[in-house]
Amino acid sequence: MTGGLLALVGRIWLVAILIFLYAPILVMALMSFNASPFYQLPFEFTWRWYQDLSGNAQIATAAIRSVLIAWVTTLIATALGTAASIALFRYDFRGKRVLQILLFPPIAIPWLITGTAMLTFFFAIGIGRGTPAVIIGHVALALPYVIVTVTARLASFDITLEEAARAMGANTWTVLTRVTLPWISPGIVAGALFAFAVSFDQFVVSYFLSEPGDTTLPVLIYTAIRKGFTPEINAVSTIIITISMAIMFIAARYSKIGGNN
């Protein structure tokens, strides 16, 4: 039964990797409920660090700013990305390949390079640092994800449905709102969730583009970590990772990542 043994080893390997991936996150979350400010054991349960958070105005402001930026980014990136996806899907034209390839640099170039490039350029044209600059950057990073997700959904769209609707007298607007958009709406929802997550979790670009003292949550955490670890950082980190995992879980269900095709 070497086959059975091999399958067993494979499953153990998989479980070990899952432990490697989740254990540190669980440890971090557990420590946010531990009473000792120096992470000392034995474990003693407390809500204290979460209560401290609610009284911390700096963290609250940064959290609100992060969510606000993520919302605006999601709205803009989803609208622009969906429009571009429909155009790329429906029309054949010269330069289409180039436009598709142009989606890769924002994803493939390290954020360190994109972020510093944005910083220098935004200063040169007078936008400078701050929330508008962060939003401009986040939308650019989220756009390719929206376009890829919506295009993937469009690939399963039967274009003859549009032709049939038109043959029955529907105008372009009706075809778009009653036939095409309803069909691709799961792709749009998944794309929007990706966009929200890209913005909400984004650290590097926000770090270079946000005004010191006027930052997003991840940038605030980075600054705090460099001063020293506190269970308060654990608490806010636990909240962030719970939110972003929940969003991605829903997005994955919508876009059917991990499905059998």
Next chain:
Amino acid sequence: MAGTLNMTDRRRLAMLLTPAYLWLLIAVFLPLAAMLFFSFLTKMPQDGPDWAITLDNYSAFLTNPTYGTLLIKSLQLGMIVSVICVIIGYPCALVLAKSIKGRAREALFLMVILPFWSNSLVRIFSWAIVLRGNGVLELTLNAVLPFDLNLNLMFTTHAVVIGLVHSYLPYVILTSYLALQAIDDDLIDAARSMGASKLTILRRLLLPLSLPGLLAGVVLVFVPVVGSFMEPRILGGRMGTYYGTLIEDQFVAVYNWPLGAALSFILLAVVLVILAVASPVLKGART
């Protein structure tokens, strides 16, 4: 087909595409072009009118051996992390794609890639909590082992590598899994019925057919690791000086933006060469 669109279609096409691509132009492509320009300046134009064109920022890279050493150190880090990700991740993808079936596979796959989509900064911080001296890992090991152990992993290169592997491992699993899943099971059955051993099937069939996916994963790990700065800063401490932290310093601590721009552009050139070399393989991976 190309050029056959009528006027209305062309107008619609422009209306749909312009906003998205104009945004990318302003937020990504113009900044990259601008940074190339700034990398040839003596000082940033906003800092005064007496700026001039110079090659100094690039010659600094050649004359100051620290910069080149750090770039090589970062490239080595990228290679180490990529190799570990392949060794750990490929077998995992193999098990997921060929040994586990149905809903369990779907759920497990989702569990593997879910952390990847969560906040990378928070995940690096979680390793700091685990690895720190007198931290959870050390306490656990000392409770289990009969002798006392002083790991002291925090603020070492090992800590940086562990954190980065944790960050990017799901990439390799994702791309390898997609490539392996596309291989027809009938092919494997045929090979088996002709007497091929499991090792032969892996070596002669699965590995060659999934190689494009595996290499795509390697590129997706290597490129961001070479440009990483947050991970070495948090987990590496004083050992955590890399090419990425050098660039970060120019922008947030030293405020020598033209030098930072030049260093960024050298990194971009290295990245583009890697992507260009890998692009035939990457194209194969998407089909």
